[in-house]
Amino acid sequence: MDLEPLISKAKMASAGKTGGWRNYRPVVDEELCTTCGVCTEYCPEGVIVNGKIDYDFCKGCGICKEVCKQEAIRMVLE
Amino acid sequence: MIYPGNASCQGCPISLAMRCLDEIENPVVAMPAGCSTVIAGLHPHSAMKLAVVHVPFASTPAVACGLSEGYKKLGIKANVIAWMGDGALDIGFSAFSASAMRNDDIIAIVVDNEAYMNTGNQASLSTPLGAKTTTSPMGKRIARRNVGLITLAHHANYVATATVGYIQDLRAKFRKAGKLEGFRFIHVHAPCPPGWKFPSEKTIEVARKAVMSGAWVLYEYEKGILEFSAVGKKFLEKKNRIPIAEYVRTQSRFALSDEEIARLEREIDEEIEILLRFKKPRDSNS
Numbered sequence: 582m583d584l585e586p587l588i589s590k591a592k593m594a595s596a597g598k599t600g601g602w603r604n605y606r607p608v609v610d611e612e613l614c615t616t617c618g619v620c621t622e623y624c625p626e627g628v629i630v631n632g633k634i635d636y637d638f639c640k641g642c643g644i645c646k647e648v649c650k651q652e653a654i655r656m657v658l659e
Numbered sequence: 660m661i662y663p664g665n666a667s668c669q670g671c672p673i674s675l676a677m678r679c680l681d682e683i684e685n686p687v688v689a690m691p692a693g694c695s696t697v698i699a700g701l702h703p704h705s706a707m708k709l710a711v712v713h714v715p716f717a718s719t720p721a722v723a724c725g726l727s728e729g730y731k732k733l734g735i736k737a738n739v740i741a742w743m744g745d746g747a748l749d750i751g752f753s754a755f756s757a758s759a760m761r762n763d764d765i766i767a768i769v770v771d772n773e774a775y776m777n778t779g780n781q782a783s784l785s786t787p788l789g790a791k792t793t794t795s796p797m798g799k800r801i802a803r804r805n806v807g808l809i810t811l812a813h814h815a816n817y818v819a820t821a822t823v824g825y826i827q828d829l830r831a832k833f834r835k836a837g838k839l840e841g842f843r844f845i846h847v848h849a850p851c852p853p854g855w856k857f858p859s860e861k862t863i864e865v866a867r868k869a870v871m872s873g874a875w876v877l878y879e880y881e882k883g884i885l886e887f888s889a890v891g892k893k894f895l896e897k898k899n900r901i902p903i904a905e906y907v908r909t910q911s912r913f914a915l916s917d918e919e920i921a922r923l924e925r926e927i928d929e930e931i932e933i934l935l936r937f938k939k940p941r942d943s944n945s
Contacts, residue, residue, distance in 0.1 A: 593664050599663070642670035643669075643859060
């Protein structure tokens, strides 16, 4: 029996472009950002790296804003 | 180990813990139904970068054990993970307990959001005293079951508690468990924004306040000796702890009287007292 069709394939956007879920958009102040990487560690999606955010998939939870020690991230209404 | 664009809620601690699976080499996951299944995605798509076997609730540790033994026979190196929520742990507890006693070569990871969140927030055995769920609308009147202590009582090979609030500590424990052999249990505290009723950006703050108040104690138990984790060590002393009321206030799910808050404080002291006994080697622990 060919089991291949029964096996799910890993891919980005298995639930679509989740950026559309966002109410608030995180915006990084590049002058304050020291690229320390704390936001990268704590982002549940893994979409913020070196202060660059993938807005296609960022759900806008705001965790990056909370954990940022430089207070370099603010949340802006979409 | 998880792609963006998955189905997790905003501020989800489980998706955060899943990202940390990249610390474990050659992972294979056995996953029962729960929030994790939803996050892993609907057929024919998967959000997970690793092999996932979806299994019935009660069988999770049994399937993981079978996979692990099978891989051994085939000469394939694999770290088989039984990835459960607190619901699957409730339902599959006998298999979990037996697996710990047999010292199966698996990693059992429980992401504990303290209720059955995927089905709409019913009380689980991990739900703490006073938490409102759909099956305890006035606040739960029974204390939570402490799975960490139960697994310690099994004298399991490796037991650790972790939290998404201290991600480096969590990653270190995943890394360590991935290098060990035998039964390894990691209990991950996972504050759930919609279920515990707090804003999604507060996941980390709530998780840290649980540690700071003593509601979640971080430790590792290996070779029969317990060690408290460095990040949470200072909160073992009562004077360094924040009042449990401060942790309770961060969430809208709690309905607690003053006596019950005092009871929670007392139970924290009791838990730490029991844990301290495991700091001595087992032979002298009579």
